[in-house]
Amino acid sequence: MEEAKSVLGLGAEEDPVTRMGEFAEARERLADLVRNAPNETIATRYQEGLQEFDRAMAAVREEAERRRQEKVAAMMALVPGSVTGKSVSTKREDFHSTPVPPKKPVADPAPPQAESEVAPAVQAGPSDTPVDPEEEYNEPEPESTGLGLRVALYLMLFLVIGGAGGGWLYFHIQAEKDVRRQMEMANLERLAAKLVDGRSWKEAKEAYLQIEKLSPGSEVVLTGLRSIEFGMREEQEQFVGYWSGEALAAFEADRLDDAAAAAEKVLKKYPNESEVLELRDKIESARVSQVRTQWTEAIRAAVEIRNWEQAESGLSALAGELPGDELIRTLGKEIAAAKEKQQQEFGRARELAGAAKLRDQGAFDAQALEWMREAIALAPHDEEIRALYEKIASYTRTLRVPEDMATLKEALQGARDRDRVVLGEGVFEGGLAINVAVQLEGAGEGKTVLEAEAGEAPVITFGPGAKKATVSGVVFHKKGFDPAETRYPAVQLRGAEVSFADCVFLEASGHGLEVIESGVADALRCEFKGNGWDGAAAHGKDSRLVIRESRSTENYGHGFEVWDGGSASISECVAKGNSRAGILIDSAAEGIDLLANEVMGNREYGIVLAAGASGRVRGNSVYANKIGGMAVRFSAISMVVEKNRMEKNDGPGLILEQGLREDIYSDNVVRLNDGGNLVAGAQFEGNE
Structure with a gap:
């Protein structure tokens, strides 16, 4: 065999069987890829490639073995005694024996070749004596035939080795490409999974689309895109649910700014959320209503005290917040009407003062005094009218507390009809009864306070004798709270007829002002606030309230109430924020x-x-x-x-x-x- 390989010029390392070792090394590399795969999916793919490689190797091995055997048989045919397997004589005399005639005709021998192309005779043995050319024996094939055989064998061996090697190289390259592709896909899968966990939906989708390019129709891609869609929907539901809940809670708690901010968070990210859009509209409507209410109260309060600069400033601010709102026009009309009314009142006060001045004879005149009371109510800050009032009122007896009398009680004990009792600034003890037609005057604008304990008598009770009594500029206040079934009011009229101007009836356990037993209360520019029952009430036959330009607010009963035969005329008043x-x-x-x-x-x-x-x-x-x-x-x-x-x-x-x-x-x-x-x-x- 070694001699034959030498003749063919083949070394042992070029044996196709020997080259199979290199294929085994390649297979081992594929097996390593299976063992070290990053996940089960990729391992399965590598295993399928390994099985395909084994099938290809088996075919190559079988073909290589077949061709190797053919080549060995061809080479052995060149060795005497090895071509046919029959016993061949090697004795010299055998070469001179007569050849066996052929059983069938043979083709004419090849034309003689040039002498230079003829190979030397094969030596039969150890003897150096050349064979007689005229002796008949089996001649070896010409050298050209051996060369052709060697070329053919080389070519066949090259095809076997080259084919096997080329197949291995091709498969190896493809395997390397597949490995790189699988590893890239594995890395992309891991990256996409992390992006999904981190809710980076856009980047995760891009990663899965790259996997799709590497492996079209991959189940991994379909599953991944579905997980992105589900995650985005879940994230939206969680986000919208949380912030819409915050917006609703803030809205119900009247924290409109917080509610609007929470709703805006949702709509900025998901602008088509219908429920949040509807809630935003409600928030805006409530905000507008709140702004309208706040500015309406502020402007009307300024109008009440006739602070026109403050009223008009508030109107400008309202126009800035709610441009074009109909309330701006309404309040503007109210301010203009109040200004006009003030002018009319001032003109009326001037007329009354002029008439009283004409009647002034330096002595008490009930009509002149009545006119001056009305004039001072219409124009309380006019110094000229104030001075004339003081002059005409001085014709009656004036009792000043604490200058002339230490207490109101002392002053009232000696008071007569038409007496004027003037209280200075401060808090005075109440719980008193007045049964004469006195003129009780405070220092005005909350400066004079008459007080009594909640569980005691009213601050002031006016009896039937107090017909035509007048009270101005006094705060009637009850201290503490009495939950008894029968509660005292701040001021009570029992059959009396009393006019109140610029007074406050504050925090009584019962009514702020109560009129009973056919009494009549006439209140102008008064306030009834924080009383345990009604702000002002009249009940019983012929008991009557006449309330003008006054306010009844934050009482625990009704603002104004009449029942059981009582009556009322209530005009240009405000009843706000009462519990009933x-x-x-x-x-x-x-x-x-x-x-x-x-x-x-x-x-x-x-x-x-x-x-x-x-x-x-x-x-x-x-x-x-x-x-x-x-x-x-x-x-x-x-x-x-x-x-x-x-x-x-x-x-x-x-x-x-x-x-x-x-x-x-x-x-x-x-x-x-x-x-x-x-x-x-x-x-x-x-x-x-």
């Missing part, structure tokens, strides 16, 4: 008038007409009340209800009890109420 109704009329009395009042923000109804024999309810503005705007029972059918505005109440605007016709109340503006504008056929129970 702003105004309650529940009396079958004549002459009940509610004119041009502002009734808002009460926790029950704005106005309740439970009964009334006759009267007018006209030109009132009723808004932002909790249960509803105005409720009318059948017992109040005789009262004329017209030209009122019921707007933006939390409940219905106008509620009519069963039996009342809607057309009777058609001359009213009822709009923008959350509980509906008109509810007809309502059924009330008892005194509800």
Whole structure:
């Protein structure tokens, strides 16, 4: 065999069987890839490649072995005694034997070659004697035939080795490419998973799309994109749920700025969230309503004290916050009307003062004094009118506390009708009764306070003898709180007729001002605030309230109430923020008038007409009340209800009890109420 390989020029290292070792090394590399795969998916892919390699190697090995055997057989044919496997004589004499004739004709021998091309004779043995050319024997093939055989064998061996080696190289390159592709995919899978965990949806999607390019239709890509879609949806639900909840909670707590900020967080990221869009509209509407309410209160408070500069400054600020809002025009008209009214009042005060001056004879004149009281009420800051009032009032006896008398009690003990009792600045002890027609004057603007304990008598009680008594510029205050069933008011009129101007009725356990036993209270520019029951009340036959340009706020009962035969005329007043109704009329009395009042923000109804024999309810503005705007029972059918505005109440605007016709109340503006504008056929129970 070694001689044959030498003839062919082949070394042992070029044996195809020997080259199979290199293929084994390549297989081992693939096996390492399977063992060290980063995940099960990639390991499975490498295993499939390894199995394919093994099948290819088996085919190559089989083909190489077959061709190797053919080449070995061809080479052995060149060795005597090894070609056919028969016994061949090597004795010299055998070469001279007569050849066996062929069994069938043979082709003519090849043409003789040039002498130089003829290979030397093969030596038969150790002898150096050449064979006789004329002797007949089996001649070896010409050298050209051996060369052709060697070339053919080389070519065949090259094809075997080259084919096997080329196949291995091709498979090796493909395997390397597949390894790199699989490793790149594995890295991309890990990166995409981390991006999904970190909710970096855009980058994660890009990573999966790169995997798609490497492996079109990959299940990994489909699963990954679905996980991104699910994660984005889950993130949106969590984000929207949290911040919309924060917005709603802040909205319900009336923290509108916080509510708006939370809603904006959602809409900035997810602008099409319908529920949050709706909530934002509600927040904005509430904000507008809040701004309107705040500026309305501030501007009207400035108008009340006739601070025109402050009122107009507030109107400008409102126009800046809510440009074009109809309230700007409304309040502007109110300011202009209040200015005009002040001018008219000042003119009227001048007229009254002029008439009183003409009557002044240097002695007491009841008519002149009455005119001057009205003039000073209309123009309290006019120095000329004030001086004339002091002159005409001085014709009566004036008792000054504490200058002339140490206490109010001492002054009242000796007071007579038409006496003037003047209190200085400070807090004075109350719990007193007045039964004469005195003129009680304080220092004005909250400077004079009369006080009494909650569980004791009223601060002041006016008896029947106090007809035509007057009180101005005094604060009536009850200290502490008495939860008893019977509670004392701050001021009580028992059959008296008393006029109050610029007074305050404050924090009584009962009513702020109570009128009973046919008494009559006339209050101008007064305030009723923080009382345990109603701000001002009249009950009993012929008891009457006449309230003008006053305010009843934050009382634990109603702002104003009349019942059981009492009556009232309430005009140009404010009833706001009371725990029950702003105004309650529940009396079958004549002459009940509610004119041009502002009734808002009460926790029950704005106005309740439970009964009334006759009267007018006209030109009132009723808004932002909790249960509803105005409720009318059948017992109040005789009262004329017209030209009122019921707007933006939390409940219905106008509620009519069963039996009342809607057309009777058609001359009213009822709009923008959350509980509906008109509810007809309502059924009330008892005194509800």
